[in-house]
Amino acid sequence: MLTKLTARLEQGAVIVAGTNGKTTTTRMIADVFELVPWRVVHNRSGSNLVRGVIAAFVQRASLTGCPGGEIAVIEADEAALPELVRRVRPRIILLNNLFRDQLDRYGELDTIGKTWRGVLKDLDAGTTVIVNGDDPALVAISDSLAAKRVCFGLDETTHRLDVLPHAADAAVCRVCGADLAYHALYVSHLGDWYCPNCGRKRPELTYTGSNIQLYGVESLALDISEGEGHSHHLTVGVPGLYNAYNALAAASVAREVGVPWELIGQAFDAFRSAFGRIERVQYKGRDLTLALVKNPTGFNEVLRMLTAETGGLALPTMIAINDLDADGRDVSWLWDVDFELLARGKGDLYTTGLRGPDMANRLKYAGVALDRIHSLPNELPAGLDAFVEAVPEGYAAYILPSYTAMLALRKTLADRGAVDAFWEQ
Amino acid sequence: MTTESPRCLVVGWLYGTKMNIYGDRGNVLAIAQRARWRDIDVEIREIGFGESIPDDVDIFFWGGGQDQEQVAVSHDMQGEKAEQLRTSIENGAAMLAVCGGYQLLGHEYRPHNGEPLRGIGLFDATSMAGPERFIGNVVVNSRWGILVGFENHSGLTWLGEGVEPLGKIQVGCGNNGQDGTEGAIYRNAIGCYLHGALLPKNPALTDWLVEMGLRHRYGSADLPAIDDDLERRAHETAMQRAFTTR
Numbered sequence A: 001m002l003t004k005l006t007a008r009l010e011q012g013a014v015i016v017a018g019t020n021g022k023t024t025t026t027r028m029i030a031d032v033f034e035l036v037p038w039r040v041v042h043n044r045s046g047s048n049l050v051r052g053v054i055a056a057f058v059q060r061a062s063l064t065g066c067p068g069g070e071i072a073v074i075e076a077d078e079a080a081l082p083e084l085v086r087r088v089r090p091r092i093i094l095l096n097n098l099f100r101d102q103l104d105r106y107g108e109l110d111t112i113g114k115t116w117r118g119v120l121k122d123l124d125a126g127t128t129v130i131v132n133g134d135d136p137a138l139v140a141i142s143d144s145l146a147a148k149r150v151c152f153g154l155d156e157t158t159h160r161l162d163v164l165p166h167a168a169d170a171a172v173c174r175v176c177g178a179d180l181a182y183h184a185l186y187v188s189h190l191g192d193w194y195c196p197n198c199g200r201k202r203p204e205l206t207y208t209g210s211n212i213q214l215y216g217v218e219s220l221a222l223d224i225s226e227g228e229g230h231s232h233h234l235t236v237g238v239p240g241l242y243n244a245y246n247a248l249a250a251a252s253v254a255r256e257v258g259v260p261w262e263l264i265g266q267a268f269d270a271f272r273s274a275f276g277r278i279e280r281v282q283y284k285g286r287d288l289t290l291a292l293v294k295n296p297t298g299f300n301e302v303l304r305m306l307t308a309e310t311g312g313l314a315l316p317t318m319i320a321i322n323d324l325d326a327d328g329r330d331v332s333w334l335w336d337v338d339f340e341l342l343a344r345g346k347g348d349l350y351t352t353g354l355r356g357p358d359m360a361n362r363l364k365y366a367g368v369a370l371d372r373i374h375s376l377p378n379e380l381p382a383g384l385d386a387f388v389e390a391v392p393e394g395y396a397a398y399i400l401p402s403y404t405a406m407l408a409l410r411k412t413l414a415d416r417g418a419v420d421a422f423w424e425q
Numbered sequence B: 001m002t003t004e005s006p007r008c009l010v011v012g013w014l015y016g017t018k019m020n021i022y023g024d025r026g027n028v029l030a031i032a033q034r035a036r037w038r039d040i041d042v043e044i045r046e047i048g049f050g051e052s053i054p055d056d057v058d059i060f061f062w063g064g065g066q067d068q069e070q071v072a073v074s075h076d077m078q079g080e081k082a083e084q085l086r087t088s089i090e091n092g093a094a095m096l097a098v099c100g101g102y103q104l105l106g107h108e109y110r111p112h113n114g115e116p117l118r119g120i121g122l123f124d125a126t127s128m129a130g131p132e133r134f135i136g137n138v139v140v141n142s143r144w145g146i147l148v149g150f151e152n153h154s155g156l157t158w159l160g161e162g163v164e165p166l167g168k169i170q171v172g173c174g175n176n177g178q179d180g181t182e183g184a185i186y187r188n189a190i191g192c193y194l195h196g197a198l199l200p201k202n203p204a205l206t207d208w209l210v211e212m213g214l215r216h217r218y219g220s221a222d223l224p225a226i227d228d229d230l231e232r233r234a235h236e237t238a239m240q241r242a243f244t245t246r
């Protein structure tokens, strides 16, 4: 049924894959398409498995089997990608990044890479594979395909990392096995890479992001150039360097299906974060910024965003870590996050969640002074109440929850009628 | 007040950048921090491919890798290098090996397909690919008291007769899901399947490794007690979660 429905889409289907930023990137692409205007079939609700996608189609399909839209944008999780590609025969596949996620959910990275390679090899020239050229692993699995490959990446002077974060897998040259080096490293193992041994390097970029401006936890701006053409200045209503990558990826997809830059700019400027990814809430006179943390790379980038301006943590911060299925039952991943960043700064750290004590212990070993670490009750909302109590009225604070902790916090805040400042702007 | 120069320890991290999944670097961090909090200087040395084992390492750590790295590592840890590692352990150096590293301390690891990977035979133990994956929280009774961790392995390890396990499984599957054992001990070397990371929330075990490291270097060890409040809470929570989830 899915195969039939997608075959009837006038503009075809786009599949978005990657460990981090899928939901945001998918929404960005859908928002751009809606300005065209196309009617977009989109598995918006985070239901990114095959049956969720079918449900999205069924919702929009008429009884005669017409898909009720011109184009589909489908968020595919790592495991579902092969089946979705087989059934949907997409016009475009976007490979955004491949980071280490909770391993008990997806198996190891090598395995995912091999599976994806198998899928991509079977595609014909009717599909365009849009690849983050800054990710050497994704470049390796998308080399010499029958399908057309288009790469995007950053050429950025300000926002660079000095060393590979602990969460990143040391990248190895797929040709000669030597360790890769970087002219510039941006996020995790993403950057302008090359092999010092055999000369293999980042492929030619069709879409290049540069001149990135980060505005705290609010928004960002960047320039994107297409081929040899002049660059386009875009403002994006979500913060953090990782969202610059997401915007660059979304713009590459939009351009490949022929959407004018003007519409891309409009959609990005109006874009706001998805529920729970990052949002601001006024609650009991406190200005709370919530940012979801779901894996080491995502957590590292959030910490980078919070400490960028002052070089340390300036505001009181609550970290809420659960270990339910959707969080990953193994909390080992906390040891791959570079919490050492938090050892500087005056902001106190509060821990809660089913594994709050693991988090507090992690901070201790990261070198955070003991008088800055406060253990709250593990249960939510008791942990939230204690935190809000500790933050003086009129002050701002950060909350960094894992996935199910975010759901619990969001429900509490909604039940209590907290004003969601973000959506009221 | 004494004016003698501070004590020091050398930690050897085998294949650090290549075999570091599941947050196992937390173990190296725990050893280093708990030593530093006692004013012991710590030098962490990565021992990579083609590099020999320095003879002044007091505590080794060897983590797990993905399949590809596991093969490369087993080829590298052979001959003279394997002999150097065995000699270090015979001379009293301490060691913690987790998952992939643990398997390669036995005689061999037999995958489903392909050639067996040869280990260094420090433990009289053999590992093979099993039919299912053991995933979940683990509680082990050991001579360091209760240990808590998280297992995630499909390899099964069988200990030879008389080999001392790290402990007896109270919650979880352990070495092979059948004989109730988890891990193995030989002299001051410990191998096991426990991630978590293991050492930060099992400070008694960490301190034992530090103590054995000091004995290796100085012949004696004096390790003053330190505040373990957060470690104790993390330990208790992990234990509760293990009983709740398995």
Ligand SMILES: [Zn+2]
Pocket: A173, A174, A175, A176, A177, A178, A195, A196, A197, A198, A199, A200
């Ligand atoms: Zn090379």
